[in-house]
Every structure is written in C-alpha cells, then in structure tokens.
Amino acid sequence: MIARLDAWCVAAVALGLAALATAPVADGGWMDVPALLGVVALTGIVCAASVRHGVTALWHSAVLVLLVVAGAAVSLDVVHAAGEQRVGPGFWLANLALWAVAWRGIDGVAAFRCMEPGRQKFFDLMVPAAFGLWLLYLWEIGVVGFGVPQVLLPAPGMIGERFVGSLDILWSDFRQTFLKAVLGGYLIGCGSGFLVSILVDRVPFLQRGLLPLGNMVSALPIVGVAPIMVMWFGFDWQSKAAVVVIMTFFPMLVNTVTGLAAAGAQERELMRSYAAGYWRTLFKLRLPSAMPFVFNALKINSTLALIGAIVAEFFGTPIVGMGFRISTEVGRMNVDMVWAEIAVAALAGSAFYGAVALAERTVTFWHPSYRERR
Amino acid sequence: MSLTFQTADGPVYALSDIDLQVKHGEFVSLIGPSGCGKTTLLRIVADLEQPTAGRVEVNGVSARQARLDRAYGYVFQAPALYPWRNIERNVTLPLEIIGMAREERRERARKYLELVNLGGFEKKFPWQLSGGMQQRASIARALCFEPELLLMDEPFGALDEIVRDHLNEQLLSLWAKTGKTVVFVTHSIPEAVFLSTRIVVMSPRPGRIIDVIDTNFPRDRTLDIRETPEFLKVAHRVREGLRAGHSYDD
Amino acid sequence: MTIDAGFADPAHRTLVSRLTAGKAGPVAIVSLVILMLWYAGAIGMNARMQIDAFQRQGVSWGLPDLVRETLAQERPLLPAPHQILIEMKQTIFDMRVTSKRSLVFHSWVTLSSTLLGFAAGTGLGIVLAIGIVHVRSLDKSLMPWVISSQTIPILAIAPMVVVVLGAIGLKGLVPKAIISTYLCFFPVTIGMVKGLRSPDLLQLDLMRTYNANKFQTLRLLRWPAALPFLFASLKVAIAISLVGAIVGELPTGAQAGLGARLLAGSYYGQTIQIWSALVTAALLASALVALVGVAERYLLRRMGALP
Numbered sequence: 001m002i003a004r005l006d007a008w009c010v011a012a013v014a015l016g017l018a019a020l021a022t023a024p025v026a027d028g029g030w031m032d033v034p035a036l037l038g039v040v041a042l043t044g045i046v047c048a049a050s051v052r053h054g055v056t057a058l059w060h061s062a063v064l065v066l067l068v069v070a071g072a073a074v075s076l077d078v079v080h081a082a083g084e085q086r087v088g089p090g091f092w093l094a095n096l097a098l099w100a101v102a103w104r105g106i107d108g109v110a111a112f113r114c115m116e117p118g119r120q121k122f123f124d125l126m127v128p129a130a131f132g133l134w135l136l137y138l139w140e141i142g143v144v145g146f147g148v149p150q151v152l153l154p155a156p157g158m159i160g161e162r163f164v165g166s167l168d169i170l171w172s173d174f175r176q177t178f179l180k181a182v183l184g185g186y187l188i189g190c191g192s193g194f195l196v197s198i199l200v201d202r203v204p205f206l207q208r209g210l211l212p213l214g215n216m217v218s219a220l221p222i223v224g225v226a227p228i229m230v231m232w233f234g235f236d237w238q239s240k241a242a243v244v245v246i247m248t249f250f251p252m253l254v255n256t257v258t259g260l261a262a263a264g265a266q267e268r269e270l271m272r273s274y275a276a277g278y279w280r281t282l283f284k285l286r287l288p289s290a291m292p293f294v295f296n297a298l299k300i301n302s303t304l305a306l307i308g309a310i311v312a313e314f315f316g317t318p319i320v321g322m323g324f325r326i327s328t329e330v331g332r333m334n335v336d337m338v339w340a341e342i343a344v345a346a347l348a349g350s351a352f353y354g355a356v357a358l359a360e361r362t363v364t365f366w367h368p369s370y371r372e373r374r
Numbered sequence: 375m376s377l378t379f380q381t382a383d384g385p386v387y388a389l390s391d392i393d394l395q396v397k398h399g400e401f402v403s404l405i406g407p408s409g410c411g412k413t414t415l416l417r418i419v420a421d422l423e424q425p426t427a428g429r430v431e432v433n434g435v436s437a438r439q440a441r442l443d444r445a446y447g448y449v450f451q452a453p454a455l456y457p458w459r460n461i462e463r464n465v466t467l468p469l470e471i472i473g474m475a476r477e478e479r480r481e482r483a484r485k486y487l488e489l490v491n492l493g494g495f496e497k498k499f500p501w502q503l504s505g506g507m508q509q510r511a512s513i514a515r516a517l518c519f520e521p522e523l524l525l526m527d528e529p530f531g532a533l534d535e536i537v538r539d540h541l542n543e544q545l546l547s548l549w550a551k552t553g554k555t556v557v558f559v560t561h562s563i564p565e566a567v568f569l570s571t572r573i574v575v576m577s578p579r580p581g582r583i584i585d586v587i588d589t590n591f592p593r594d595r596t597l598d599i600r601e602t603p604e605f606l607k608v609a610h611r612v613r614e615g616l617r618a619g620h621s622y623d624d
Numbered sequence: 625m626t627i628d629a630g631f632a633d634p635a636h637r638t639l640v641s642r643l644t645a646g647k648a649g650p651v652a653i654v655s656l657v658i659l660m661l662w663y664a665g666a667i668g669m670n671a672r673m674q675i676d677a678f679q680r681q682g683v684s685w686g687l688p689d690l691v692r693e694t695l696a697q698e699r700p701l702l703p704a705p706h707q708i709l710i711e712m713k714q715t716i717f718d719m720r721v722t723s724k725r726s727l728v729f730h731s732w733v734t735l736s737s738t739l740l741g742f743a744a745g746t747g748l749g750i751v752l753a754i755g756i757v758h759v760r761s762l763d764k765s766l767m768p769w770v771i772s773s774q775t776i777p778i779l780a781i782a783p784m785v786v787v788v789l790g791a792i793g794l795k796g797l798v799p800k801a802i803i804s805t806y807l808c809f810f811p812v813t814i815g816m817v818k819g820l821r822s823p824d825l826l827q828l829d830l831m832r833t834y835n836a837n838k839f840q841t842l843r844l845l846r847w848p849a850a851l852p853f854l855f856a857s858l859k860v861a862i863a864i865s866l867v868g869a870i871v872g873e874l875p876t877g878a879q880a881g882l883g884a885r886l887l888a889g890s891y892y893g894q895t896i897q898i899w900s901a902l903v904t905a906a907l908l909a910s911a912l913v914a915l916v917g918v919a920e921r922y923l924l925r926r927m928g929a930l931p
Contacts, residue, residue, distance in 0.1 A: 103761065110764040124764065131765035151791055209650030213658075219863040219913045220906045221870050223779070224882075227890030227898050232701065307779040314783065314874050315890050330787045342781050350772055422829050441835055448833040454826045458848045458927035467844065468834045 009104060015097035019090040061112075064105030065130070071098045072137055079144045095141065106130055154336040163340040169325070170344050177322040178348050180237040181309040185244025190301055192245070193252025194294065198282075200253070201260045211257055217250045226312035235316050243312040248301040252294075259293025260286050292367050295360035302352045306345065394574060394583065398522075401549055401556045403566035404574045405612060411581025412559045416527050419557065420448050433522060444472065446523040447516030451531050453508035455500040455515075461487065462496035465515045472519060486514040489548060506537040510544070517552070524556045530565070539597055542568060550593050563616075564600060567609045575615035585615035659705060663695070666704040670694040673701065703896045711900040724880075727904050733881040734869045735908065737797050741804020742865040746858065748805065749812025756813070757820040757846070758838065770813050778806055782871045800872035800881075804865040811864070815857030819850025848927065855920035862912045870905060882908075 075095060109130070112123045136156050142148070143155040150158070163170070200206045226243050233239035263286045271281045313323025322341055329337040396402050404412040417423040418430055421441040432440035440446060455464045465487060466479040474482075487493055490510040500508055509529055516524060530538040542565060549556055560566050566573050567589065575585040589608050591599055599605050667690075674694045678685045685693075695704040715727040723729060752770070755762045782803045789799040823845050831841045873883025882905045889898035 106765060107761045110761050127761075127764040128766075128768035132769060152788055205650050206654070208647050209652075209654035212647060212651050213654060216910060219859070220909050221863075221867040221902075223867060223871060224886055224902045224905055227886055228895070228902075230890065231893070231895065311779060311871055311874075315887070326781060326784055330784045333791075335784075335788065338781070338784050342784075345781070353772075417829075420833055422832060441833060444833075444835055446833070448830070450826050450830065452826055454830050456827070456845070456848065458851075470844065471831075471834045471836045471840050 009101070012097045012100035012104070015093050015100060019093035019097060061105045061108030064101050064108065068098055068102040068105060071101075075141055076137075079141050091145065102130075102134060151333050151335055154339055158336050159339040159343065162336040163343060166337065166340065170340060172320050173322045173325050173341065174344055174348065176237060176318075176320045177240070177309050177313065178306070181240035181312075181321075182244060182305045182352075184237070185241035185309065186248055186301060186305040188241070189245040189248030189305070190252045190298060193249045193297070194256055196249075197253045197256035197260065200257055202278075207257065211254065214250050214254045214257075218254060222247050222250075223308055223311045226308070227315045229312065230315045235318055237321075240309045240312040240317075240321075243308045244305045247304045247308040251300050251304070252297040255293045255297035255300075256290060259290030262293065263289040291364045292360075295356065295364060298356045299353060299360070302356050303349060306349050306352070310345065394586075396555060396557060396572075398555055399553050400572060401558065401570050402572045402574060403558045403560055403570040404576060405560055405563065405566045405616075406576030406581075406584075407578060407616065408561065409581075410576040410578040412576050413527055414581065415576075416525050416557060416559050420446060420525055440523075444468070444519060445521055446525050447519070447521045449509075449513055449516045449524070449526040449529045451528045453500070453505075453512040455508055455511060457500055460497050460499050461492065461503070461511050464500065464511060465518050467515065468519045482518045483514075486518045487511070489517065489551070490514045491544065504537075506533050506541055509533065510541065513545070513548075517548075517554075522555060524554050526556060526558045528559050528561070531561070538562075538565070543597060545569065546595065563609050563612050567605060567612060568595070568597070568600060573608070573612055575612055577616070577618075584618055585611070587611055587615075662702075662705055666700065666702045667691055667694045669701045670697055673697070699893050699895055701895065703899050707896055708899045708903055711896045712903060715900065716904075727882075727885070727900065730880060730882050730885050730901070731904055731908060734866070734873065734883065734905075737800035737872070737881075738804055738862070738866045738869040738912070740797060741801035741868060742808055742862050744801065745805040745808020745861060745865065746812050749809040749857075749861075750816055750854075752809065752813045753816030753820055754842070756817050758842075767817070770810065773810065778803070779868060779871050782868060783874055786872050800869045803872045804868040807864045807868040808861040811857040811860040812854070815853045815860075816850055819853025820846045822853065823849045851927070852920075852924065855916065855923075858916045858920075859913050862916055863909050866905065866909050866912060 071094070075091070075098070078091060106127055109123055110127050112120070114120045114123075139153075140155050140157060143153055154162075200210055223243070225246055226239075229239045229242040229246075233242050267285055267289070268281070271285050276284065310323035310326070313321045314327055317324040322345055325341050326338050329335075329341070394402075404415060406412050414423060418425050419432065419437060421430075421437040430437040433445055435443070435445075455461075456467070459467065462480065462483045465483040466474075469479040469482060483496065484493070487496060490513055492507060492510055492514060495503065495507070495511075500511070503511065509532075513526075513529065530541050533541065546569060558566075558569060570589060573585075573587040573589065574583055575587070576582065577584050587608060591604070671690060671694055674690060674697065675685075677693075678689075694700070695707070697703075700707070712727065715725060719726040719728075721728040721732075752766070756767055756770075757763070785803055786799040789795075789802065820842075827845055827849075828841070831845055836844070870881070870883035870886070873881035874887050882901050885901035886898055889895065889901065
C-alpha cells in the first residue's frame with residue numbers, strides 16, 4: 001500500500017515541480033504561478049503526511065480530492081484567461097500532477113468499506129461521479145487549451161450555455177420524439193410482444209415455428225425499415241412509433257417466451273398437485289418467474305426505442321424532433337446545438353432506463369441478483 | 375489461534391482457542407456439525423483465510439510461506455476440474471504453473487493418475503467421468519506436485535455411500551503408499567474413524583476443539599474393521615463428543 | 625389428453641405430427657404463412673393505387689388483372705417478395721461488382737467497415753474488461769459509465785460523428801468503423817467482465833493454493849472460462865456493428881453502402897430498392913452471426929466443453 005501511495009504522490013510532486021520549472025504556465029498567465037505553487041506545496045504536505053500514515057482514513061482522500069478541485073478551478077481560470085494565446089507545456093504537466101493526485105484520492109474512496117449500506121452506496125456512487133466530472137474537466141481544458149475548432153468538438157461549458165439558452169426548442173423536440181413516438185411505440189410494441197408471447201407459449205407449434213424466426217429477427221438491422229414506415233405512415237410521429245413497435249416487439253416476444261419456460265419442473269408439479277388450471281398456473285407461477293426476463297426485454301427495448309425513433313427521423317419528419325434537429329443542425333455546423341440535443345437524448349435515455357430498472361427492482365426484488373452480497 | 379469475522383450483525387467468532395499439532399505422516403480428521411469451523415480451520419492452514427489472532431505453522435514455516443512454497447495439495451468439496459481441459463491437462467495444471475517441462479509433466483500425470491486408478495482416462499474430459507472418478511482426478515492433481523501435506527475438505531461429501539466407501543479404501547492405501555500427512559475434514563463419523571490416526575472433534579459457535587481421539591488401527595485396515603468393537607468404541611466416543619458440544623441444540 | 629389421442633392415430637402421426645415435430649417443420653410452415661400474408665398484404669396495400677391507375681387509363685378490369693398488376697408495380701407501397709428477389713438477382717448477379725448499382729459493391733462497402741469496427745470494438749472491449757476485472761479503481765469508476773453509455777442512443781448521433789469526422793478529413797471507412805467500434809465494445813466488455821468473473825471461488829482458491837500469479841490465473845483460468853461469454857457477446861456485437869455501419873452511411877450523401885441505398889431509395893420512392901437493400905442487410909447479418917456461431921462451436925469443441 002505504502003509503495004503505491006509513494007508512486008502516485010511522488011509522481012504528482014515531481015510533475016508539479018516540472019510544471020513550475022517550465023513556467024510561465026500560460027502566456028501572460030504569470031499571475032497564476034503563485035496559485036500553482038501553492039497547489040504543489042499543498043500536494044507535497046499532504047503527500048508527506050499520507051506517506052507517514054498511509055491513506056487509511058477517508059479524510060485523507062477527502063483532502064486529496066479537495067486539492068484536486070482547487071487545482072482544477074485554478075486550471076480552468078488559467079486556460080480560459082489564456083484565450084487565443086495557448087497555454088504552455090507547464091499547464092499540461094500541472095494537470096498531469098493533478099491527475100496523479102486525483103487517482104490516489106479516488107482510489108482511497110473506492111477502497112472505502114463500511115457496514116452501513118446507505119453510506120457504502122453513497123461512496124460507491126461518488127467514484128463514478130467523480131470520474132465523470134473528471135472526464136468533463138479534461139474535455140473542457142482539452143478543447144479550450146488546444147484550441148480545438150468549435151465545429152469539431154465544443155467545450156462542455158458552451159454546450160451547457162446552449163442547452164439553457166434553447167430550452168423551449170429542446171422541450172418541443174423532446175415532446176415530439178420521446179413523449180409521442182418513443183413512449184407510444186414502446187407501449188404498443190412491448191404490450192403486443194407480451195400478449196403474443198403468451199399465445200405462442202400456449203401453442204407449442206408456434207413456439208417451435210415462430211421462436212427461431214423471432215430470434216433471427218432480433219439480430220437483423222431492423223432500423224432499416226424506417227424509410228418504409230415513413231412511406232406508409234407519413235412524416236409525423238406515427239411512422240416513428242411504428243419503427244419503435246417493430247424494434248421492440250421481437251426482444252419482448254423472445255424474452256417472455258423464454259421466461260415463461262423458466263419455472264422449474266418441481267414448481268410446476270406443485271401447481272399440478274393443487275389441481276391448478278392453466279390460467280392459475282400462469283398467474284401464480286409462470287408470469288412471476290418470467291418477470292426477470294420480461295424486464296430484461298423492457299430494459300433492452302428502452303434503448304432500442306430511442307434509437308429507432310431518432311434514426312427514423314433522418315428519413316423525413318415535420319420540422320420538429322430530436323433526430324430532425326440533429327441532422328439539420330449538423331448541416332448548419334451548429335455543433336453545440338447538436339450536443340445539447342445529444343445531452344437531452346442521453347438524459348432521457350438514462351432516465352428511461354433508470355425508471356425501468358427501478359420498476360424491475362420493486363417487482364423482482366426476490367431475484368438472486370438483488371441479494372446483498374457478503 | 376482464533377478467527378473473528380466482522381459482519382453487519384456484529385462480530386462472529388468463527389474459531390476460538392484452537393491449539394492443534396499434526397505430526398508428520400499422520401492422518402488427522404476434523405469432524406463436527408456444519409458451521410463448526412472445520413473447513414475454515416483447514417482454509418487457515420492453507421492460507422486461504424487469515425486468523426485474527428494466533429499463529430499457524432506448516433513444516434516450521436508460516437502458512438503463507440507454505441503456500442508460496444506450494445507445500446500442500448488441497449482437495450475441495452467439489453472436484454473443481456476445469457471443463458475445458460482433459461483429465462491429463464487438469465492434473466498437470468499446477469505443474470504448468472510451477473513451470474515444469476512438458477515431458478516431465480506428462481510423466482507425472484501418468485504416474486499419479488495410475489495411483490488413483492485412472493490410468494487410460496488421460497484424454498477424457500471431466501464431464502465424461504463419474505463424480506467419484508472426477509474427485510479421484512482432483513486428488514491426483516493435488517498429489518502430482520508431490521507436496522508433503524494433503525489438505526482435504528470433505529472430498530467425498532457429495533458422493534453416495536457406496537462410492538465413498540470404495541474411495542475411502544483407496545485413499546487409505548494411497549496414504550499408506552505415499553506416507554503423506556493428511557488433514558481431512560468430514561462430517562461422517564464412520565469415515566473419520568475408519569481413515570484417521572487421530573480424530574479432532576469440534577463444536578460450533580465459536581468453533582472449538584472438544585476432544586482429540588487417537589485411534590490405533592493397523593495401517594492396512596479394511597472396511598471390515600467397522601464391525602469390530604474397538605471401531606464402535608471410538609465411534610461412540612466421537613458421538614459423545616459431538617453431543618457434549620451441544621451441537622444440535624441450537 | 626386430446627393430444628395423446630391424436631398421436632395414437634397412425635394417420636396423424638405420419639402426416640401432421642411429422643410436420644409439427646422438431647423445429648424445421650414449424651419454422652417452414654410459419655415462414656410459408658408469413659409469405660402468404662405478405663402477398664395478401666401486397667395486393668391489399670397496392671390495390672388502391674392500381675385501381676386509380678386503371679380508372680385513369682379508362683380500362684375495364686377484373687380481379688385477376690388487379691392481382692397481376694398490383695404485384696408488378698414499379699413503385700409499389702409494398703413490393704411482393706418475388707419482385708425483391710428479381711431486383712436482388714439483377715443487382716447482385718447480373719451486374720459487375722464495381723458498378724455503382726451493384727448490391728455486391730454496396731454490401732462490401734458496408735461489410736468492410738462493419739468488420740473493421742467489429743475487430744476494433746472487440747479488442748477494446750476485451751482490454752477494458754481485463755482492466756476492470758483486475759483494477760479496483762477502474763471497476764468502480766469505469767464500469768458504471770460503460771453501463772450508462774449503453775443508455776445513450778449513440779446510434780442516433782452516428783450521422784453527426786460521421787459529419788464531424790468528415791470535417792477534419794476523416795472520410796469513408798473510418799468514421800463508420802468508429803461508430804461500429806463504439807457499439808461493439810459495450811456487449812463485449814459486459815460479457816467479458818461477466819466471463820472473467822465466472823470462475824467460482826473454489827477454482828480461484830485452487831489457483832491460490834498453487835501460488836499462481838495474476839497473469840497465470842488469467843491465462844489458465846479466467847480466459848478459458850470467459851470464452852463462452854465472449855462468443856455470446858460477439859454474436860450481439862457483430863449484428864450491432866452492421867447496424868452501426870448502415871446507420872453511419874445515412875448522412876454520407878447517399879454514395880455507397882447499404883445505408884446509402886436505403887436513403888436513396890427513400891428519396892426517390894424506389895421501394896423495391898429499399899426492400900432489396902434491407903433483405904441483403906438481413907442476409908448479411910444472419911451470415912455474420914452464423915459465422916461467429918461456427919467459430920464458437922469449433923473452438924468450444926476443441927476445448928472439450930461441448931459433447
């Protein structure tokens with residue numbers, strides 16, 4: 001433990017000193033050298049303290065993380081102040097140092113073990129959150145620091161501004177694509193898939209005849225039917241919903257049929273011994289034991305639905321919708337707007353998935369995969 | 375020596391005040407009801423688990439050093455054969471890790487498969503063998519790098535009694551032939567009495583040693599010995615020990 | 625017990641039960657039914673336009689005329705299967721493969737970026753999985769992002785990736801392959817993490833008693849144990865890689881590839897062209913998945929895991 005700790009912290013201090021040596025950090029950014037110096041000094045102190053005790057306590061990590069936050073704030077200042085004059089190599093060295101400290105700190109948080117599930121969960125969430133923030137930070141300083149043309153990749157800050165600035169457009173796109181096409185198609189597709197699978201399960205002939213075909217269809221590039229659906233159902237959201245229906249139907253069918261077969265022979269025989277009929281067995285035993293499979297399909301479909309609706313919009317839409325916005329704004333090279341739209345799609349997709357996952361947790365709480373692991 | 379597990383419900387004293395010495399060439403059985411820590415004790419000896427207090431020495435070195443030296447062979451409850459390797463390559467697995475030459479590896483595998491009466495099955499895959507044969511293969515795997523000590527954790531627990539009796543006889547003759555030290559975990563009284571030179575009776579919560587019984591049956595005993603009064607006497611004492619530990623009350 | 629009674633009848637056994645037993649029979653029958661429904665649908669959907677056409681031309685027509693003509697339209701709402709097959713035959717076999725109208729040419733364009741992306745995505749996925757299984761910080765920080773990256777409809781922004789990469793001079797194969805890579809790596813990472821963790825405690829303990837190092841454990845235990853998981857993922861990955869390549873072709877201005885064929889067909893209302901591209905894509909997907917399946921069976925049999 002001590003050895004690795006040394007490596008990261010020593011690397012941080014060395015890189016920090018190297019950064020100082022190559023000052024000026026930014027052209028005309030001399031003002032920030034004291035701040036940087038302070039950061040390096042603080043790193044040294046913390047490292048010295050940690051080496052003696054080891055990063056054993058959580059507060060060690062907390063200090064390191066705070067240090068990183070402070071350093072990152074200074075860096076952001078520097079890189080934005082530098083503007084057209086690019087930051088020098090010292091800036092990047094300093095950020096490498098920051099990275100080493102961040103890694104050490106996060107490693108400490110990741111190692112956190114505690115008996116209270118709530119606190120453990122909080123810290124388990126901290127780690128990926130910090131990782132995401134760090135990526136955003138790297139994106140920002142990378143884009144600004146290297147002067148990446150905005151057309152190629154806008155900085156997150158800029159995307160954020162654009163996002164806030166055009167909430168009304170984003171909302172109407174969201175309503176058109178998500179609330180109408182995605183949700184409508186999803187409900188119809190999953191619902192019909194579910195009902196047909198019960199029918200298929202009832203008729204062994206269909207089970208043997210339809211299921212292999214359904215399995216095959218799941219591997220096919222179904223989004224390709226989008227132009228046909230647009231031709232059949234017109235430009236508005238109905239055609240997108242139709243694509244979503246087709247895309248979500250087969251995963252649901254295949255998964256539910258598999259799930260209905262999942263109840264064990266002994267459990268079934270138990271139902272038989274109670275003289276339970278088909279429907280009773282279905283509702284009391286087979287549907288509950290099929291639920292993990294059903295939810296698996298619901299989760300797969302939540303992503304597929306969004307993809308289907310947006311891709312279908314590339315083949316023609318009224319002048320509203322997320323896919324429409326993406327393709328037209330790309331044409332106008334308004335890449336920040338595209339990214340704002342992507343952010344909406346990502347948020348909607350994650351929230352949708354999260355909602356389904358939450359429902360799954362409440363319905364199939366008994367499933368072994370949710371048991372607390374010791 | 376003792377071991378405490380920290381769990382959400384507070385500490386669990388898995389083992390406490392264990393003091394046991396095993397002499398070279400002995401066959402020691404650890405017997406007790408489930409949850410008495412006999413497997414845990416074996417895992418501590420194998421350095422798969424660390425005691426919270428106390429010391430374990432294997433052949434005069436620490437358990438950890440013994441593991442690093444590959445001083446023992448471990449036989450698990452399940453055969454734990456790799457399904458993608460045939461029997462021969464399963465047996466040579468530890469030799470591969472040690473870095474032995476290919477020819478020597480095959481030589482060893484043949485020798486030890488012969489010893490457990492599995493000659494001719496080298497090219498078969500695990501799923502083509504019965505449960506008893508699989509477990510014999512795993513014993514050959516534990517023997518093939520020629521450790522002084524054999525740690526066996528209920529190796530025949532999952533087998534039916536007829537196969538188990540047969541394997542017990544084979545194990546005994548193996549032990550007589552090789553002169554290894556064996557530490558054997560079981561929850562079967564006849565098995566423990568039949569195989570061992572010494573029986574350690576354990577009881578749960580916390581896991582502790584209740585009784586240590588020396589048996590002095592001849593090395594080349596057969597299953598018939600189980601009908602003799604001496605055998606029944608020892609078995610009775612084991613049963614008494616288990617009862618004294620209140621093992622079935624809670 | 626009506627089924628038993630049916631089977632007791634020898635006539636039934638020879639005729640009906642032979643057709644409904646096993647899988648091939650039912651699949652064939654269901655396919656046949658679908659084909660018939662397709663024809664019925666084609667006639668029904670195209671009838672209105674055909675009737676209009678008849679009336680405009682002022683010819684008298686009967687039902688046979690209607691059926692014949694609806695199945696032979698140039699731009700039908702729903703082309704009949706044989707029209708698609710004829711179009712596919714013309715564009716696949718009757719044309720030089722270098723021709724811009726040859727489906728072989730377009731398929732190859734799509735296939736090459738599919739395979740490139742598949743290879744890159746698989747490699748990336750395996751490396752990530754090995755890292756995640758072995759490095760705790762990676763497991764805790766990266767794994768949630770790998771999972772949530774799946775909830776982001778990346779396929780939907782594929783065109784933007786292509787356009788943006790095109791703006792910096794990356795054109796043709798690579799941008800599409802990047803999309804496929806992104807789509808591929810996810811199932812491979814997830815499957816491999818699961819697979820590399822699939823050895824149970826017993827088997828890991830066994831390696832521990834041999835004092836095997838991490839690399840030996842990976843090579844001798846985790847890797848072989850993960851192979852079945854890897855192949856299950858690869859089947860998903862190659863299918864999704866093809867989808868990525870097709871969608872990536874949508875914004876390239878309809879130049880080459882199956883996706884471009886779809887888009888061009890949709891611009892000019894060439895439904896038969898759309899359908900033939902779609903069927904070709906479907907065949908390609910099935911062939912690729914089957915190929916992975918063959919490789920899987922070969923390898924697993926060599927490993928002795930299959931009877």
